[in-house]
Amino acid sequence: MQPATPEFSQRAVSRVLEMVKDPEIPVLSISDMGIVKDIDLEGEVVTVRITPTYSGCPAMDAISQDIQTILTLHGYKNIRIETVLAPAWSSDFITESGRQKLLEYGIAPPEKGAGKAGLMHIPEIACPQCGSPHTELVSEFGSTACKALYKCSDCLEPFDYFKCV
Amino acid sequence: MMTMTDQEMLFEYLLRLGDNCVILGQRLAEWCGKSPVLEEELALMNVGLDCLGQARLFLDYAGKVEGKGRDEDKLAFYRDAQAWRNLLLVEQPNGDFAKTMARQFFFDCFQYLQFEELTKSADKTISEIATKSLKEISYHRRHSSDWVIRLGDGTEESHARMQKAIEELWGYTPEMFDMDDLEREMVAKGIGADLTALKPKWDAMINQVLNEATLKRPEATWEVRGSRIGKHSEHLGFLLAEMQFLPRAYPEARW
Numbered sequence: 001m002q003p004a005t006p007e008f009s010q011r012a013v014s015r016v017l018e019m020v021k022d023p024e025i026p027v028l029s030i031s032d033m034g035i036v037k038d039i040d041l042e043g044e045v046v047t048v049r050i051t052p053t054y055s056g057c058p059a060m061d062a063i064s065q066d067i068q069t070i071l072t073l074h075g076y077k078n079i080r081i082e083t084v085l086a087p088a089w090s091s092d093f094i095t096e097s098g099r100q101k102l103l104e105y106g107i108a109p110p111e112k113g114a115g116k117a118g119l120m121h122i123p124e125i126a127c128p129q130c131g132s133p134h135t136e137l138v139s140e141f142g143s144t145a146c147k148a149l150y151k152c153s154d155c156l157e158p159f160d161y162f163k164c165v
Numbered sequence: 166m167m168t169m170t171d172q173e174m175l176f177e178y179l180l181r182l183g184d185n186c187v188i189l190g191q192r193l194a195e196w197c198g199k200s201p202v203l204e205e206e207l208a209l210m211n212v213g214l215d216c217l218g219q220a221r222l223f224l225d226y227a228g229k230v231e232g233k234g235r236d237e238d239k240l241a242f243y244r245d246a247q248a249w250r251n252l253l254l255v256e257q258p259n260g261d262f263a264k265t266m267a268r269q270f271f272f273d274c275f276q277y278l279q280f281e282e283l284t285k286s287a288d289k290t291i292s293e294i295a296t297k298s299l300k301e302i303s304y305h306r307r308h309s310s311d312w313v314i315r316l317g318d319g320t321e322e323s324h325a326r327m328q329k330a331i332e333e334l335w336g337y338t339p340e341m342f343d344m345d346d347l348e349r350e351m352v353a354k355g356i357g358a359d360l361t362a363l364k365p366k367w368d369a370m371i372n373q374v375l376n377e378a379t380l381k382r383p384e385a386t387w388e389v390r391g392s393r394i395g396k397h398s399e400h401l402g403f404l405l406a407e408m409q410f411l412p413r414a415y416p417e418a419r420w
Contacts, residue, residue, distance in 0.1 A: 055297055056218025085222070085293040088300065114300075139204035140308050141211040149204065165300045 006075035020066045023059045027105045034093025045078040051089045054145040090114045110164040127152035176231045183223025184251035190216030215301040222294045242412040247395035254337040256401045267330035270309035274370045282358030317378025335383040340390040
C-alpha cells in the first residue's frame with residue numbers, strides 16, 4: 001500500500017487519529033476518551049500529546065504504537081508522541097458521543113462532575129441493558145483500571161460502569 | 166545532609182516516594198491467582214497496577230534528576246535492599262487477607278494525606294504526579310477502609326483476624342511520620358510534605374474507621390524504623406530476589 005500524501009493541518013491529523021481506538025474499549029476512539037491533549041505541527045513534524053487515564057494504564061504503550069502506525073500509514077514521517085500528566089485526566093474529558101457509544105456498548109458511562117465528592121460516594125447507576133435504576137455495586141474494581149463492576153437487580157445482568165474520576 | 170547537592174536530595178526524596186509504590190505494588194501482585202474471591206483478585210491487581218504506574222512516574226523522574234543514565238527499570242531491578250527507601254510497612258508480607266487490607270488501609274490513609282500536600286509542591290513534576298495519583302488513592306482508601314470495617318465488624322473469626330493484623334503492623338506506622346534532615350529540607354523548599362502535620366489527620370481517619378469496625382486501637386508498645394537509611398526488615402531481600410531475578414539473569418530481555 002502506498003502511503004497517502006499527508007496534509008499538514010491539525011484537522012487532518014485529528015481525523016486520522018479518530019481511527020485509533022482504545023484497545024480496552026474498541027468502540028471508543030482515543031479522541032472520544034479525551035486521551036489526545038493536543039496536536040502540534042511544526043513544518044512536517046507532528047507532535048501528538050496524550051494523557052493517561054490511570055497512572056498504570058497498560059493501554060498507553062499500545063495507544064502510542066497505534067498512533068505511530070496510523071500516522072505512518074497516512075504518510076507522516078516525523079512523528080513525536082509525548083505523554084503529559086497535567087491537567088490530570090478526568091472522566092469528564094469523555095465526549096458526549098463517547099458517552100453514547102459506551103452506553104450502546106453496554107458500559108454505563110461515568111457520572112458527570114468528577115471531583116472529590118464523586119470519588120467518595122457510591123453513585124446510583126442505571127443498567128445499560130434495561131435502563132433500570134435498581135442496580136448494585138459488585139466490586140469497586142472491574143475488568144480494567146477504569147471500570148467498576150455492577151449488577152442489575154431487575155434484568156440480573158452484570159455490567160461495567162466507567163468510573164467517575 | 167549538608168554534603169548533598171540539591172539534585173542528590175531531590176533524587177533521594179523521589180526514591181522515598183517511588184519505592185513505596187514499587188514494593189507495595191509487588192506485594193499486591195503476589196496475590197495474583199490466590200485471592201479469596203474473583204472480585205477481590207481484580208481489586209488487588211487494580212490497586213497494584215496503580216501503584217506500579219505511580220512508581221514508574223516517580224522512578225523515571227528520579228533517573229532523570231540523577232542524570233547518570235539509570236532509567237525506571239535500572240532503578241527498580243538493579244538496586245539491593247540497602248539502597249531502597251520504601252517504608253518498612255509496605256514490605257511486610259501479605260499474611261492473610263486481613264493483614265493485607267490492614268497494611269493497605271494504614272498506607273492508603275498516609276499516602277492520601279501526603280499526596281494531598283504534594284499536589285501543591287513547588288516541583289511541577291511531583292505536583293502533577295500527585296494530582297494524578299490522588300484520584301486513584303481515593304479509591305484505594307475507600308476500598309481498604311470498607312474491608313477493615315467489614316472484617317472488623319463481621320464474624321468472631323474475621324474480627325479476631327483483623328484485630329491481630331492491625332496489632333502486628335502497628336509498630337511500623339510511626340516511621341511514616343518521621344522527619345529527618347532531608348524531609349525538613351524538602352518542606353523548606355516547598356517541595357515536600359510536612360509529615361508531622363499529617364499525623365493528627367491520619368490518627369483521626371484511622372480512629373474513625375477502627376471505631377466503626379469495632380476494633381481496638383493498638384497500644385504503642387513497640388516501634389521499628391530504619392528505611393530512610395536503608396535498614397529494612399528481613400522480608401525485603403526475599404521480595405527483591407523474586408522481583409529482580411529475571412532482568413538480572415537475562416539482562417536486556419525484552420517482551
